[in-house]
Amino acid sequence: MLVLLIVILPVLFASLLVLFQDKHAKNIALLGALANLGLGLYAFFAFKKTPGCSCFYWHTDWVQSLGADFYIKADGINLILILLTTLLVPFIIQSATGRTIQHPKAYFGLILLMQSALLGLFLAKDALLFYLFWELALIPIYLICLVWGGEGRQRITFKFFLYTLTGSLFMLLAIIFLWLHNPAKNFMLSDFYTVGAHLPVKEQLLVFVAFYLAFAIKMPIFPLHTWQPDTYVNAPTQGTMLLSGIMLKMGTFAVVVWLIPMVPMGWQIASKYVVLLSVVSVVYGSFMALAQKDFKRMLAYSSLGHVGLIAAGIFSWNLQGVQGALYQMLSHGINVVALFYVADIILNRMQTDKMQQLGGIRSISKVFSVLFLIVLLGSIALPLTNGFVGEFLLIHGVFQFNTVSAVFAGLTVILGAVYMLRAYQLMMHGETNTLTASFGLLTLNEKVLLSCFAVLIIAFGCFPNIVLSISEEPVKQLLLQVHHISNIK
């Protein structure tokens, strides 16, 4: 019942918005998001005490003729993503304070709708339901980018939509294929594990490729990333936060739960190549970030690099890799949303994020420069920040898989430090020029939000075990399941 409530609550608040005036829209949405955060936190900590509680699953018939059920269930892995989603959405909504937004009711309604879809996706244990939420998450973000985006949004958002839809249609084909091979004729995840594992190797590989297309486009992984930088830059701030903070984790999460355990032999054959592609993503994203002149675009490419490392860790498929990936999903979500908020603060005041034109902001707003620095350090994985835990585990995991890959994957840490610190130097240090002289102090709201991010970054850096302990058992089980099958054959 609890999990159902978590999924449905945002939709309820979204429909509630209709009743209120425009000026209250943000606050009602925030209230809904905070209530859901409460539920998410409660679920997270209650699960540690009583993982067997019946409140953690909800199972009812949905499309009987197909054998599809409405089956959602919380476990150690998806609760991390639930925590991430419920934690970030209040920040995302609150970050719109002080910005003028046309049609706020529709805007915040769509954000909440998106939240519901994402939560449902993470919790789903039925393939058709998973697919439904997968597509459902696409429509709100598409509309958010289309209506509230910047220059040239029609073309850019459409490219984004077509890309992701193409991928997911191949996933649909694979789901239908597995369903037809399932003697029980249902879409249950546990049954799909058995069905997939018993397919001939060649068919497993085909299913792997079909799923991989969908997930790699969503993350994105080189060379399927071309929709990403433009979309990130062009989307409204909240849209970018949703896309980079939560939505790309749909892909990485799905690889852990829906791809590798489903077709172990497919993974075994393809792992070399997909790890290679992920590492290429890391190197490509980092170098591209190094070459950027705009801060927001630099962040987009840096996100490509970071997510490449997450993917490399998962496809290495060992305890450190997968655990690190799960932890890094959480950390990267927090860091990237905080960074895009920083970009929004700068853009809102300066109307530009060309790093060359800025400079000397430090001498105007000390608080801003300190908070920005903490956020930035989290992103470049300094020890005692959340980024460190994840990236350390990830590189450790990739190292076990292949040393050369690990060396290249390690570049993300070095290059990340280079481009991030360079950006900080260009924008914050140096002489104040005529443009940045008008920067002005942070508002209370901006201070509070950035401080919260800073606290989260340090807290998750110091106490990683809160999160890592919850996912350890289920991850071990999945690893065992896959290695068991690939050893037999």
Add this chain to the structure above:
Amino acid sequence: MKELLLLSSLGIISLIAEILNLRKLIYPIVILGLLLNIGFCINDLGKNENIYDMLVLDKVSLVFIILTSFISILWFTMARSFFTDETNLSDHFSLVLFSLVGVFILISYKHMAMLFLGVEILSIPVYVLAGSNKRSLFSNESAFKYFLLGSFASGFLLLGITFVYGAVGSFSILQLASSSLLQVGVSKQLLMVGVLLILFAMAFKMSAVPFHFWAPDVYTGAPTVVTSYMATIVKIGAVAGFYRLFGIVLAFYKEYTLVLLVISVLTILIGNVIAASQTNVKRMLAYSSIGHAGFLILGITMLSVSTPFITWYYLLSYTLSSIAAFWVLLLLAPQEEEEDIAIFKGLVKRSPVLAFTMTIALLSMAGIPPLSGFFAKYFVLVNVIYNNQMAIAVVAILASLVGVYYYFKIIIAMFNTADDTGPVLAISTFHKVFLMSLSILIIFIGIVPDFILRIFFK
């Protein structure tokens, strides 16, 4: 039997209502009659009424008649507001009602003479309706073209029926099944050619490739109200009639599976690809309806136990979305001639309700979950993959991606509020309520697709 009598008498009542000065009552009477028809059908669901070996009201035909009546109610509700020339109201209504009788016969025939009668009764009123905008040259062209090409199709149909009769010695379609065993010599070839000719005629009526050339011109030229009728209810009749005959043919003569596969794949591809380059919305919807016909034929070609339901659900989903889309188009461009995509520009500002409904309708037609169009395509695809036609499934999916492209051209235009977009549209509450309920219905049957299955097909 009483359903047939009811529909025919509704047409006659509507015709003489003008004389009796009851014009205001036509609409309520028609709606009541159609509701009564649905009631009769639901009441008869268990029975298997056989009308003189000509028509049979089994479960399949009854659920299709329910669908037709339901969509007709929606159509009449929409159309009532858009017949500008009020004096013609009763003529229009009675013509539509008579063609509904044709749909009824096409849904339930078991005798091939009835097939021919059904096609003709369905078509002749539509020829007239297509030309009902007397002063428009395009409307005249549309009617003339449709009539001329339709007559050819009827000729093919009659010739085909004659050949089949010559080979089998009976007009009953059930006879086709039993004579599949004795396939020798001339009669076998005669039979094959005959069925092929019937197939051509039916493909023409469903606007399947390569018999689709009439559709874009006719759809564009005809008044939009009539176009919406052709795109929805006429399509139900044609597809149901096709299924009646070819459900049997496909089961007993495997030779036709390949022919139909080719036709359906070509129809899906050409319909969607050409639609992508259209700028006139009516023309685009015409081509998109060709694409949907392709999916319907594909669903029937992959014959299985669930084919009636798949076809029924696809038709329901497609006609609901079409009615919604045409309704918005009618409200937006009541005068003919200007149906360029540009008229949708900034609609979200001018009328949010219209933009919302249109978005839902187009997303559903594009097959985006959780709208009904998704499951419609899903059911078809499952059967295709079940028959190991993976390549065809991929082609169908790629074609529907092209579909996404052109449906989104309209959606993008609607949400483009960059420049000044024109005045806010004043839409009456009546239209708003109906459009919103249509959207909710499309979402509802998409989220719980087998809610309906449980009512009608169990």
